[in-house]
Amino acid sequence: MYEKMAEPYKIKMVEPIKLIPKEEREKKIKEVGYNQFGLRSEDIFIDLLTDSGTGSMSDNQWSGLMIGDESYAGSRNYYNLKETIKDLIGYNYFVPTHQGRGAENVIFPLLIKKGQYVLGNMHFDTTKAHIELKGGRAVNLVIDEAYDTAIEHPFKGNFDIAKLEQFIEQNGKESCAFIIITVTCNSAGGQPVSIENIKKVKELADKYELKIIFDSARFAENAYFIKKREKGYEDKSIKEIIKEMFSYGEGLTMSAKKDGIVNMGGMIALKDDEKLFESVRQNVIPIEGFPTYGGLSGRDMEALSRGLREVIEEDYLTCRIGQVEYLGRELEKIGIPIQKPVGGHAVFVDAKKMLPHIPYYEFPAQSLCVELYKEAGIRAVEIGSFLLGRDPDTGEQLESPLELLRLTIPRRVYTNNHMDVIVEAFKNINKRKEQLKGYTFSYEPKVLRHFIAKLKPIE
Structure with a gap:
């Protein structure tokens, strides 16, 4: 292995940039x-x-644009993307959205009652805004180490488990809408969450009968950090880590403009909650579009399907x-x-x-x-x-x-x-x-x- 690693791609196209005076x-x-x-x-x-949406797509993704099926309903690109999500994440149900905030706008009203808390490691701006616009309150329960930039901690995005349980106990489980785990945790500095911590959050969620929803814009980067920093995962593939990570949740929202490596796209995916999925499908129609396109063209869905497979390549990460x-x-x-x-x-x-x-x-x-x-x-x-x-x-x-x-x-x-x-x-x-x-x-x-x-x- 060489000390310096070259980019695992060749540059095929360039865009001029200029420094103005x-x-x-x-x-x-x-x-x-x-x-x-x-x-x-x-x-x-x-x-x-x-x-977000600023990455460069690959030749494989660009070629996918040429086979976009722009049928209003039942586009084959939707089914390609559905198959990719099932294979990579393990969730049975999904609807595409134009981006992450579109996903939040569709699902949050179905999960939040006015005055309820949404418990997160550390909410980002648009997520916090959507929670508040739906009548909820966003609560940050990240570990204290996240707030000290000088401390070296491998998983500064982790929940403080004691604080999480204390908050639920003090306020009552009925006052809590759900738990949201942001991977990686953007507001804390792009910091990852460990599998060990996610498991502990899952134990509490089951104890208090709360759903776990992942804010998963940078899920592949989080999986890479788990592989590099968490004991017992060094020999697991990125794909294996991703599947385990999401197995502890009931669903996810995703701005696919990050780890989907596309210019536009997002989604809601659910593991097996068919009742919630039906509500999501109904809600997506007036807000985003028909459930098999949800704010995206067929070509965008094809580029996303291919980007999700490329982002898990270890050389790329x-x-x-x-x-x-x-x-x-x-x-x-x-x-x-x-x-x-x-x-x-x-x-x-x-x-x-x-x-x-x-x-x-x-x-x-x-x-x-x-x-x-x-x-x-x-x-x-x-x-x-x-x-x-x-x-x-x-x-x-x-x-x-x-x-x-x-x-x-x-x-x-x-x-x-x-x-x-x-x-x-x-x-x-x-x-x-x-x-x-x-x-x-x-x-x-x-x-x-x-x-x-x-x-x-x-x-």
């Missing part, structure tokens, strides 16, 4: 209210906003996660504080440590995000108090336990040379970090504000 970058970010979501793609040099680890190592070398160990899909910079002079209500990670774009045309995203939002009852700004800047690496898109440019940009910013200022709102939407809010620097 710094004066233009400063003008562009000001025009959009210092919110990177408002920037045009042509104004970005390296785009680390998200890994080694390269994919290895690139993220490379960026993390290089940033650490120049003294940038990050969430350790490095997660599966992104490097999370600890902006609270890097910019201690900016308080949480002035959004230190967003300040760093703006500066990164000004410095090198790199677009990243804030995962902190700006994203967390306000208390739905009091309207008070919530303080996130972590103020993170997420450097999200698209799949099969950039080389390590791009990673080196990112490191160089941080090296320059680090020299003047004390000069960075916080931000406040000039326009603040009520729901998922960070997507379209406008900000202004605090003078």
